């Protein structure tokens with residue numbers, strides 16, 4: 001093999017994956033065209049705008065504490081592994097016969113709208129968090145506490161929820177204050193009597209971000225390959 005063939009071979013071997021794995025997805029995601037609802041399939045019209053409710057400023061704590069190193073935020077395209085059926089993972093099956101819509105779906109680029117970084121995640125050591133707020137809401141209701149409290153307690157003491165979990169406790173995001181002035185105190189014992197454990201502002205904004213992790217709004221059929229294939 002001469003040098004020229006070698007260089008061309010090298011360029012093809014690295015260039016082709018680069019185009020398909022990086023350049024094309026990047027170009028597709030940076031210039032997102034608005035998507036319209038389809039009058040027939042969606043029974044409504046207008047342009048789709050994603051509606052995230054929550055504190056996106058909490059994303060910086062999600063980044064700084066490496067949550068994305070163990071947690072993904074990506075419901076795979078079905079061709080890469082079917083995740084739609086997993087309970088409360090991709091959305092909820094609803095009850096279409098009684099008018100409760102099926103919200104299960106794959107991730108689309110609009111799901112990261114408003115975020116500085118798309119936390120697709122590095123590994124999936126812990127569960128995918130795309131819809132963690134839906135699961136949290138149910139778990140909190142079972143415990144008779146608010147969803148915020150559930151998240152705060154999970155951050156402070158993950159062990160209470162999953163014995164010997166590797167999910168790290170974020171105790172430094174909490175402080176001890178006089179029990180009399182404590183708002184949102186956690187039900188754990190403080191180091192001294194008369195004191196209570198309360199969240200610092202970083203815990204509150206991280207929880208605000210976690211509460212925004214739910215994908216159950218109506219999206220255009222054009223954005224949902226499952227809906228498309230059903231029609």
Ligand code: HEC
Pocket residue numbers: 061062065066067068069070071125126127132135154158161162165166167168170210
């Ligand atoms: C070393 C890996 C690791 C890191 C880093 C990590 N987690 Fe976890 N996480 C896990 C594992 C494993 C589980 C599943 C077991 C459990 O429930 O604790 C989990 C579970 C969770 C759950 C419960 C999910 C559910 O479906 O019930 C939440 C919420 C969560 N993690 C939030 C976070 C947040 C927020 C951060 C960053 C501050 C974080 N995790 C960092 C490994 C990790």
